[in-house]
Every structure is written in C-alpha cells, then in structure tokens.
Amino acid sequence: MNTRRVLLFVGAGVASLSALPAWAKRRHAPEAGATPSGDEGGPGASTAVVSSPAETPIGPVDTVATHAIVIDFNTGAVLLTKDPDTPSPPSSLTKLMTIYITFQQLKEGKLRLGQTFLISEHAWHMGGSRMFVQVGTNVTIEDLIRGIFVDSGNDAAVALAEGIGGTEDNFATMMNAAAAKLGMTHSHFLNASGWPADGHFMSVRDIATLSEHIIRDFPEYYHYAGEQSFAYNKINQMNRNPLVTAGLGDGLKTGHTEEGGYSLAGTTERNYRRVIVVLNGLPSWDSRVTESKRLMDWAFNSFQDVQLFAAGAQVTQAPVWLGEAPMVGLTVPQPAVVTMPMGWQNTVKVAVDYPAPIPAPITAGQVIGQINVTGPGIPSGQAATGAQLVAMTDVRRLGLPGRALARLRHFITGA
Structure with a gap:
C-alpha cells in the first residue's frame, strides 16, 4: 500500500x-485608568522607543512591544510573533485566569451570577486600580466580574479568589492547575490580580491561549468583556481597554506595571472573522493604543479566512x-x-x-x-x-x- x-x-x-461553524458566526455586543498592579495610568507623552521586527508568514513587521502574538481565532493560525514564549510580568492580564475559573464554575453550576461574596479587609485594602468595594459588604459575582473587566479592579479579583478558593493562595493553586490543563507551559501564578511578585509570570502565547478559551468556552458570559462602563458605589468608570472604548473591539483586558510595562489582550470580530492580539512590554499608554489598533488592522488587511470545502x-x-x-x-x-x-x-x-x-x-x-x-x-x-x-x-x-x-x-x- x-x-x-x-x-x-x-x-x-x-x-x-x-x-463557518455556529460558534464562529456568533456576534457579540460592540464595546465602547500607573499603579504597581493596576491598569494602570492614562494617556501621556509617548516614550521614544525604536521598533524592532516581529516575525510573520509574509515578512517582518516592526512593533515597539517587547513580546507580541497575533492569532486568527477561527483557525488558530499564528499571524505574528515576537518573543512569544518568554515569561514576563503579566500585570492585570493575570485577571483573565481569575475570570476563566469564575466562568468555569458558573458554567458547571457551582456558582450563580447573583450569588454574593463577603469583602475581606485584604480585598478592600488592595491598591492600584479598584472597583471600590467596601469591607464587610456583600457583592454579587456578576458585579465583581464587571469590576474586573471594566475597572481592572484588584479588589474585585481578590474578592473572587477568596470567595471561590477560600484564600488567595488556594485560588493561585487552582489557577496553576487550570493553566496546566490548558497547555499554558510558560505561566505561573502567585495571586489573582497580577500584583508584582517574584515567580509570577505569563508568556504572550499563553495569554492568547487563555483568551481563546474564554471566548470559545463561555459565550454566555463573554459579553461582560465588552461593556463600555460600570458604575459601583456611586463611582462610574470607563472600560480601560482602548479598543473597547473606541468601539474597535469587544475585549479583553489591559495591564501595566513598572517592571513589565504596558500590556493588552485585545480582540474583535469583522465579517465573521475574529483576531486576537496580545502585546506586553509596551513603553507607554499611547503606544498601547496605537500598536493594538495598528496590528489588529494589519491582521485583517493582510490575511483572510478561506473555506476550501x-x-x-x-x-x-x-x-x-x-x-x-x-x-x-x-x-x-x-x-x-x-x-x-x-x-x-x-x-x-x-x-x-x-x-x-x-x-x-x-x-x-x-x-x-x-x-x-x-x-x-x-x-x-x-x-x-x-x-x-x-x-x-x-x-x-x-x-x-x-x-x-x-x-x-x-x-x-x-x-
């Protein structure tokens, strides 16, 4: 033979x-603030940084990001990479794993959106970007999810971690177990928020893998990533993701630390085709805005999905x-x-x-x-x-x- x-x-x-399969045709509602582990600052003067090339199937493309990956969600095609497997401080992109475990427990019926968690002093005391929960109050899981996606709340992340795992340390163990199951081989978690800690890291490829699973596995909950704003405790905050606030994306998360720089995991869908962009080590808030939009446009303009049969x-x-x-x-x-x-x-x-x-x-x-x-x-x-x-x-x-x-x-x- x-x-x-x-x-x-x-x-x-x-x-x-x-x-395309039904999951690929699904549409989502379009989406509309430097602390040690929050998001995170705001717009300001761009830092002068020389771009260096990322690898793509059609030739090098320059980017100021230290680590970058762009993938096609429908096929898994890798469109661009720049040092994608080197672990680095993920800052608030860590919260995507906190969200993943929360969504998983909701889908399995172990949690309910209307269920409440008691806010501990540890959660209330978190610095950086916050949802502004109050110690001793009960907050719904749904509001804590919004507090993460829109406000990048470190307090919201710790509240979910303690409510699900009992302690944040126990929850970190759950995060590492989930990462292993998802094949995230260049990630290790020590906390639920991304607060800087030695030995807490993710690669941009792992972040892209996690982002893909959040979108694909939990379509009934993913819409929270695209909410333009969220008001809690009489404080209204706009989504910190520049793609969302500009109406150019429907998720996922941004981050910033002094050590790791500015980061973003962004995604959008155009004509039934979805692209995920993950960038880390960007030099400024402004560069996060311009690079995420530029590479997203590049991916859509340079490639297309073709049905062979x-x-x-x-x-x-x-x-x-x-x-x-x-x-x-x-x-x-x-x-x-x-x-x-x-x-x-x-x-x-x-x-x-x-x-x-x-x-x-x-x-x-x-x-x-x-x-x-x-x-x-x-x-x-x-x-x-x-x-x-x-x-x-x-x-x-x-x-x-x-x-x-x-x-x-x-x-x-x-x-």
Missing part, C-alpha cells in the same frame, strides 16, 4: 469563506482494495477553513494525502487521509492545513470468492 497525493488545485478554484462535500474519491465498491468518496466532517495571505490565489497548492488503495472494510466517518495546503505565506498552527478526510459511506469487504478473483486479477493486470 502506498501513500497517494492528489493535487486538487493550484491557486484559483476556491471561493472565499461563506460558511464545505462539511459533507465530496473532496475526492479513493480506490478500495477487496471491497464491494471499487471507490469510496472522501469528505470533511467540518468546514475546512484555512487562513491565507491576501493574493493566495496565485501561489497556494491544495492536495489530499491518503493510503491507496484503501483496504476494505471501510466505515462511514473513518479517517482516511488529510488535506494539505502549501505555499508562501501560509501561517502555521492552524488545524485546517491538516484537515482530516473521512469516508462518506460504508464499503463492505468482498466474500472469499470475490477476494480470490480480485487477487488473481491484480496478479495478472496489476490493477
């Missing part, structure tokens, strides 16, 4: 993306060995979508690989081979570049006389 490669087409021949459509036919049918149709169980650079039509090759002939019996849905997409500028990391091909129908094995005749025919003709 040999592996057969069938070149389906080069360049032209694929329509632009027209259909619709779910259930026949991609090709493969020969069958010793089967009651000589051929079997091959399909994809989910839409085969791949992120490609603009102008891909002139350079991309799409081929299918499968063992030939395929020995019977064959069961409908059985994995037979895969689709491979090659060409300059194809981003790495996306599942669609190796989309599985499955059999469309069952093919039973021939009976003994039929198998004998087939073997004889193969011996004589080679067919």
